[in-house]
Amino acid sequence: MTAFLTIIIVLFIAIAIWQMVKIFDLAQVGTSNSQIADDKDNKLNGYLMIGFLVFIYVITIVSIVKWGDLPLLSNSASEHGPQIDNLMTISLVIIFIVQTITQFLLHYFAFKYKGEKGRKALFYADNNKLEAIWTIIPVITLAGLIIYGLFTWTSIMNVDEDADPLVVELYAQQFNWKARYAGQDNVLGMANVRLIDNDRANILGLDEADPNAQDDVITTELHLPVGKPVLFKMRSQDVLHSAYMPHFRAQMNCVPGMITQFAFTPTITTAEMRQNPDIVDKVKNINDIRTEKSKELVAGGEEALDPYEFDYLLLCNKICGKSHYNMQMKIIVETQEEYDAWIKEQATFKNTITAN
Template sequence: MTALFTIIIVLFVAVAIWQLVKIFDLAQLSTDTSNGGIATDYDNKINGQLMLWFLAFIYIITIICFVYWGDLPLMSNAASEHGAEVDNLMAISMILIFTVQIITQFLLHWFAFKYRGEKGKKALYYADNNTLEAIWTIIPVITLSGLIIYGLFTWTSIMNIDEDADPMVVELYAQQFNWTARYAGPDNVLGLANVRLIDIDRANVLGIDEADPNANDDIIVKELHLPVGQPVVFEIRSQDVLHSAYMPHFRAQMNCVPGMITKFAFTPTVTTKEMRENPDMIDKVRNINSIRAEKSKDLMAKGEEALEPYDFNYLLLCNKICGKSHYNMQMNIIVETQEEFDAWIKEQKTFKQSLK
């Protein structure tokens, strides 16, 4: 391995020296005055044609990407009430971006070809045009303002918590590198908590105030269960560094900031079982398992254990690079019927019962 690195370094040094020599040669005054160092019509023609070829390449690679990877599965399987609004905002933004990209790239490359340098042609000195300046300033301003205002209205509608709907209160507690969930219990009020109150010996890992009566019925779990159709308000804390609670299928994301509580609310609309039966998800799971099967063959050939088959679960992920094990910071989310949720929650110990 050391020899390989040495060879790579030597190659890089050789390339650097070669580039320096080229720069030095270009910096010298040329003694050849036949064309004064100016590109010929042939040079300009070749470069103009290359611009058109590059334009074709951009369009072709874009079409290929859309054909093979353009289904955007996360744009078609929102599992929360507000998810359709977020998807609609994203779709409008992408349509605008690609429309502008197609037009501007065509004009850029076509003009580079059409107005390439030719002997006898002189470029027109065009100082300014107030009308054109106004057009290409006002149109982007109006377009971006519309997107921003639409986005603000969408965000406001998502973040307005309807207290009359009696939302269930759940705390998401982030720490390097795992998540813990705390349900507010029958009183639907979370007990007070502070990281200074953490007591590992008494199994008080979240720093819950044991003197607060609202904390007695709180339920601490490592797998998040949510009843379908039930509004949920998440109160989010971080023990150590900046994390980000990201639940992609619910179109939910909120930073977890040490020293403060942030909030996000949504209503799940699709159970885990229903999502597993979604045709797009079935295809995705099949594709993942085919990849895992091939990988397992290599592992077994080395005497290692095969990978277990993948089954879909909603996930709570960390969307901030919070340390070396950031990639592994996740927790399963199970969306189920109210009856299934009630049966599960009854099996869990309360905070008071879990204290040692």
């Protein structure tokens, strides 16, 4: 497949160079090499335009048949996820319709009104009706999308404090994540990067004198109870990061010197998502590739790759340095009972500091 794509790219480059050379020759007016396009040239270019139009439609149909199921739009795991997916689907449908119509008109008109000897083009200085049509339609369409998007964004970002959301801090630093749970009081203690003291295991700079910080819990794995609203407070220690949780349709920048926030309610546990047919197929494809790769590694005297198992992930979606690609943290969505059992096993900030 790679070789085929390489050949196609090289072919397109060669065609582009050939066309550029022809344009250069045509531009040499008054020289012995000057050329004037005749009916044969115009007809050839007209048919080429139709041929390219057919190519566009064929490659589009093939892509839709082969990869058009858009599985990412069928496995959202948050309460607001379907709203985001619906907005994305509407946008894609509109783009597809507009692209199909405009590309057809562009290439068909280039063919239909190709230059012919003795035929003179009819020139319109302006056409108020046409200009009104192609101005009003995009304005209405875009206004509708923008208004719908604003209502969607507002509904997502308006956190219902009466729902008593679980408060969790996502702490970003090159190149890892830490999660800080607010403890029994559900209030995060004060923190500042200037208070970081690795010798005392105060890795996030919590204020040791703040009573709200004493029961905070710091972990390297994010556990969330299903069906429980979660309010994330986000900080960055060094550079601009972006907390991106694709399956929860959530993303928010982590900015040094300020606290940003995002909230959502997980709706599907990790165990349930692993049974999703799209995820099952994806995991199978990945493990088939890993199996083949493992054979090569074993033949070379190296260890085989472990089988892949699906997990939700927290990723960094900003290029934050050389190890940006590896900045991720596993997210486990589980039942309330499983979450309660896990959080009880975690050491509080007070116990961690006392032990050090």
